[in-house]
Amino acid sequence: MPEPRSRAVYLDNLFRALLRLHKALLDDERISYERVHGRVPSNGAFLQLVLNDAWFAWLRPLSQLIAKLDELTETDDSSTSEDVSALLASAQRLLMPTEEGEGFGRQYHDVLQRSPDVVLAHAAVRALLRQAVPNKG
Numbered sequence: 001m002p003e004p005r006s007r008a009v010y011l012d013n014l015f016r017a018l019l020r021l022h023k024a025l026l027d028d029e030r031i032s033y034e035r036v037h038g039r040v041p042s043n044g045a046f047l048q049l050v051l052n053d054a055w056f057a058w059l060r061p062l063s064q065l066i067a068k069l070d071e072l073t074e075t076d077d078s079s080t081s082e083d084v085s086a087l088l089a090s091a092q093r094l095l096m097p098t099e100e101g102e103g104f105g106r107q108y109h110d111v112l113q114r115s116p117d118v119v120l121a122h123a124a125v126r127a128l129l130r131q132a133v134p135n136k137g
Contacts, residue, residue: 007084011073014128018066018091021121025059025108026050028115058107061094088132095125 030046033055040046050056068087097109111118 008073010128010132011069011084014091014125014132015066015069015073017121017125017128018062018069021118021125022059022062022066024115024117024121025062025111026056028111028118029056029059058104061104065091065094088129091125092129095122095129 030040033049033053034040040049050059065087068090072083072087094104095108096105097112098105099109100106112122
């Protein structure tokens with residue numbers, strides 16, 4: 001893990017990259033949702049769907065990961081290398097698309113097949129994760 005100052009910059013870069021990925025995923029899911037259910041009338045209504053509708057439940061592990069990273073960056077002085085390493089390992093595991101099964105990995109695989117924006121955001125996050133965890137991902 002990098003020195004504390006560069007670690008803070010790294011974590012901030014990772015946080016921003018994960019937010020871009022999350023936004024790309026939300027944008028793609030909104031399009032898919034609206035194809036089935038019709039237009040969502042407002043961003044507020046969309047937020048309520050993201051928080052409460054089963055359609056978007058698969059995205060919640062990524063939302064939780066981002067929230068944990070945000071907590072770590074807010075309390076960077078007290079976060080340990082073990083905390084950061086555990087979070088990075090969680091990110092590595094979560095962002096592994098799979099053609100089989102259910103849940104995040106399967107849904108993530110499907111979105112990667114249809115959305116160039118998600119592919120680009122995914123590549124940026126994976127590149128950052130490789131910087132911190134050599135020989136992984």
